[in-house]
Amino acid sequence: MEVIPSLDLLAGRVVRLTHGDFSTAKVYGEPEAVLASLDVPRGTRLHIVDLEASRSGRPVETSIVERLAQRDLIVQVGGGIRSIDDARCWLDCGAERIVVGTIAADSPALLASLVDTFGATRIVPAVDIRNGVIRVAGWERDATTSIEDVFARLEALGIPEALVTDISHDGALRGPSFRLYRELAKLSSIRLIASGGVSTVSDVVSLARHRNISGCVIGKALLERRIDLTDALARVAMPNSIPERVIPCLDVRDGRVVKGVNFINIRDAGNPVECARRYEEEGADEIVILDISATDANRQTALDTVRRVADSLFIPLTVGGGIRTVEDFRAMLRAGADRVAINTAALRNPQLIADCANEFGVQAVVLSCDAKDGRVMVRSGKEEGDIDAVEWCRRAEALGAGEILLTSVNRDGTGSGFDIKLLRAVTSVLKIGVIASGGAGRLEDFRDAIESGGARAVLAASLFHDRVLTVGDVKRYLAEEGIPVR
Amino acid sequence: MLPGVGSFAAAMRWLIEHRIDSAIRDAVNGGASLLGVCVGHQLLFDVSFEMGTTRGLGLIGGEVRKFEGRLPVPQIGWNRVAARGPLFEGVENGVFYFVNSYAASNAADEIARADYGGPFTAAVQNGRVFGVQFHPEKSSAAGLQVLRNFVAWK
Numbered sequence: 245m246e247v248i249p250s251l252d253l254l255a256g257r258v259v260r261l262t263h264g265d266f267s268t269a270k271v272y273g274e275p276e277a278v279l280a281s282l283d284v285p286r287g288t289r290l291h292i293v294d295l296e297a298s299r300s301g302r303p304v305e306t307s308i309v310e311r312l313a314q315r316d317l318i319v320q321v322g323g324g325i326r327s328i329d330d331a332r333c334w335l336d337c338g339a340e341r342i343v344v345g346t347i348a349a350d351s352p353a354l355l356a357s358l359v360d361t362f363g364a365t366r367i368v369p370a371v372d373i374r375n376g377v378i379r380v381a382g383w384e385r386d387a388t389t390s391i392e393d394v395f396a397r398l399e400a401l402g403i404p405e406a407l408v409t410d411i412s413h414d415g416a417l418r419g420p421s422f423r424l425y426r427e428l429a430k431l432s433s434i435r436l437i438a439s440g441g442v443s444t445v446s447d448v449v450s451l452a453r454h455r456n457i458s459g460c461v462i463g464k465a466l467l468e469r470r471i472d473l474t475d476a477l478a479r480v481a482m483p484n485s486i487p488e489r490v491i492p493c494l495d496v497r498d499g500r501v502v503k504g505v506n507f508i509n510i511r512d513a514g515n516p517v518e519c520a521r522r523y524e525e526e527g528a529d530e531i532v533i534l535d536i537s538a539t540d541a542n543r544q545t546a547l548d549t550v551r552r553v554a555d556s557l558f559i560p561l562t563v564g565g566g567i568r569t570v571e572d573f574r575a576m577l578r579a580g581a582d583r584v585a586i587n588t589a590a591l592r593n594p595q596l597i598a599d600c601a602n603e604f605g606v607q608a609v610v611l612s613c614d615a616k617d618g619r620v621m622v623r624s625g626k627e628e629g630d631i632d633a634v635e636w637c638r639r640a641e642a643l644g645a646g647e648i649l650l651t652s653v654n655r656d657g658t659g660s661g662f663d664i665k666l667l668r669a670v671t672s673v674l675k676i677g678v679i680a681s682g683g684a685g686r687l688e689d690f691r692d693a694i695e696s697g698g699a700r701a702v703l704a705a706s707l708f709h710d711r712v713l714t715v716g717d718v719k720r721y722l723a724e725e726g727i728p729v730r
Numbered sequence: 731m732l733p734g735v736g737s738f739a740a741a742m743r744w745l746i747e748h749r750i751d752s753a754i755r756d757a758v759n760g761g762a763s764l765l766g767v768c769v770g771h772q773l774l775f776d777v778s779f780e781m782g783t784t785r786g787l788g789l790i791g792g793e794v795r796k797f798e799g800r801l802p803v804p805q806i807g808w809n810r811v812a813a814r815g816p817l818f819e820g821v822e823n824g825v826f827y828f829v830n831s832y833a834a835s836n837a838a839d840e841i842a843r844a845d846y847g848g849p850f851t852a853a854v855q856n857g858r859v860f861g862v863q864f865h866p867e868k869s870s871a872a873g874l875q876v877l878r879n880f881v882a883w884k
């Protein structure tokens with residue numbers, strides 16, 4: 245997938261408008277200076293929008309396009325192109341292709357003659373969609389033709405790629421409209437350049453997993469430094485070989501699984517050893533055990549449970565509940581846990597994160613964060629703290645946490661889906677991985693947590709225990725959706 | 731078996747202090763098979779650059795260096811491995827569990843390779859000496875198959 249930086253030009257400079265209002269233009273500087281500051285490599289395709297041209301209907305920033313094309317950049321340019329002459333003007337300036345919006349949706353004859361004159365590979369139709377309807381003329385009105393008909397027409401003309409923007413996602417911080425791109429894949433074989441809502445490197449990686457997406461246009465997120473171009477290019481070039489993880493969670497009290505697991509032919513549904521082993525057989529990538537009864541009095545029971553589970557498990561085991569000191573942490577590792585989750589104690593004493601990371605390595609330290617309405621909850625979700633969840637996760641990373649187990653208390657037990665907004669808020673500011681927890685109800689939820697939420701692992705408890713879905717179901721589904729799994 | 735979690739330098743120092751380094755070399759020369767795991771795998775190499783420069787056992791040619799890509803270090807989690815040879819016989823799904831910040835790359839004795847922001851050596855074999863950068867004991871069926879193959883290897 246090609247990563248395409250997008251620059252909007254006005255009066256010779258790179259700008260961003262808010263809601264298309266010219267009086268709001270925020271100026272970023274001369275195009276060359278902006279490109280240099282973004283570390284745009286030679287040979288990169290640029291998406292240039294001539295804002296004045298889109299307003300006046302005549303090409304304006306032709307000299308800039310000429311300069312950029314001479315600098316070994318591949319330029320596609322759009323903005324108010326309404327005739328063969330406009331198109332020729334841009335192509336004569338050195339633009340590789342022209343981007344046409346309104347024409348593509350509403351002027352089939354003109355689109356056909358553009359293709360006839362310049363060739364199908366030099367025309368990029370821009371299709372802006374809101375609620376299943378194409379919008380044209382600066383999003384001012386609905387197109388006269390349906391999405392289906394427009395794509396059929398493009399295909400008939402032999403046009404290979406179309407730029408697709410979901411207007412409702414543009415600038416809305418909800419991420420790209422993966423659902424729209426998925427629907428279009430069913431409708432047409434035309435390859436898509438995704439645009440709108442791309443605001444994290446994880447969004448770019450998720451788009452690259454879609455087979456029908458050949459490019460992604462990034463504007464604001466690059467200019468506002470939410471996406472580092474070099475980083476995004478490196479991530480897209482990487483093989484898609486690191487699996488995302490599916491993790492069943494066992495809530496244990498006094499050595500027994502709370503809410504027994506409904507496995508068929510299991511002798512003892514409350515036995516954590518049997519449950520964990522079954523989950524491994526089904527393809528679980530890791531097991532999390534949360535001891536919700538952990539107190540000093542029954543610490544030995546908890547350690548004994550961990551020991552027994554670890555002895556019979558051949559996948560990583562993460563254990564949490566009642567870890568207050570470095571010594572508690574050490575005891576859990578000695579009992580066979582690979583990683584230990586700390587929660588309340590870290591809130592009271594954040595230095596515990598650093599101490600454990602120094603003593604046992606960051607790979608062993610998981611910060612468990614229960615978030616409600618964006619704030620951190622303490623004491624197993626019973627008491628609301630006064631700390632912003634995103635800030636707390638960020639601090640935990642700085643202190644040495646190797647991963648965050650992020651539970652949405654609002655969604656927990658509802659089956660209404662993971663909290664994508666919370667996940668995006670956290671994953672977009674962290675380098676370390678986030679395990680999404682709370683709210684899993686359908687297969688799509690797991691996909692969305694990874695694809696839109698940027699989670700590196702997905703966790704569920706009762707959904708798996710009650711056999712609504714199996715770990716195998718989830719992994720097969722994720723693989724079908726282009727997400728790598730083990 | 732030469733297992734290991736921890737730092738290369740500390741592990742090597744401990745081996746030398748207890749004269750286990752020479753015991754390992756003698757055993758291998760005498761016909762024993764050896765499997766190094768994680769840091770144990772790294773110890774087989776000539777040298778590591780974790781916290782300064784430390785000489786390893788020199789049973790496998792090559793150097794152990796820190797990951798240089800753009801992904802978070804340490805690597806914590808599953809990764810797909812392209813492998814060949816008797817150690818991986820019968821492994822259907824070559825995905826293994828890794829926890830490491832350092833790795834060898836392009837080792838002459840490489841029998842498995844993985845990618846973490848750049849290719850690295852996931853397993854090596856030089857005669858009777860084997861090393862795996864991943865944790866077979868945490869890699870479910872695939873890992874158990876590797877251990878089984880090592881035990882069965884003649």
